[in-house]
Amino acid sequence: MAITLEDNYRHKGMRRKLVEIIRSKGITSKEVLAAIDAVPRHFFFESTFLEFAYDDKPFPIGAGQTISQPFTVAFQTQLLKVEKGDRILEIGTGSGYQACILAQMGARVFTIERHKSLFKKVKEFLPKIGYGSIKVFYGDGFAGLPTFAPFDKILITAAVSHVPKILAEQLKPGGLMVLPMGADDVQIMTVVHKTADGEFTTEKHGAFRFVPMLPDKSEE
C-alpha cells in the first residue's frame, strides 16, 4: 500500500478547511480543533485516495471497517473533555486516527482492536508517524484492560446496546465514558459519568451511525 508520509502546504490547507467545516457544524473546543488541524488524516489513506482524506466523511479501511467521520471524531473527543495526562482507553482502534487525536491532546492512550490485521497495521504504523507512545492491543474490547485500569476516560468507537459492565468498572470514580448506544441502525451518543461514590449518571447527545461492537477477537 502506497502512503505518502509527506505533510506539505497543500495538505495543511486542506486540513484547515476541514477544521472550518467541523467548527461550522458546532465543535467549539479549541483543543479539539487544534488536534484535528495537527494530525495528518491523509497518512491514514492510500495516496490514490488523498482527495477523500479531508472530506468530512467516513471511509473504508479494510476488514469491513471504517475510519470515522472527522466531525464524529471531534464530537466524541469534545464530550470526553480530554486533559493533559488523562489515561484514556479507546475501544475500536480501527485506523488509529482517533487514538492520534487523543495523544495529540496530551492524553496517555490505550487502544484495543479485535481484528488482528488492523491491530498489526496500526501497531507498526503509529511509531512511524510520531505517535509511538500510544499503546495498541489486540483483544476483545468488552474485557477492557484490567492490568492498566483504572482509566480517567473510556471512549467506545463502535455501537453498543448497553454500557459494558466491565468497562464501567475500569473507569475511575469521577471519570467518564463516551459511547454510541443503540441496537439498531442509529445510535445515541451517550456520556456516562461515574460519580465519586461510584454511581452512574448519563446524558444523551444526538444520533450517529457506527459499525457494531462485536464480541470476541477475530483472527482476520
Ligand code: SAH
Ligand atoms: N476509532 C477508529 C474507528 C473505529 S470503527 C478510527 O479512528 O479509525 C470501529 C472499530 O471497532 C473497528 O475497527 C472494529 O473492528 C472495532 N471493534 C468492534 N468490536 C470490537 C471489540 N469487541 N473490541 C475491540 N474492537 C472492536
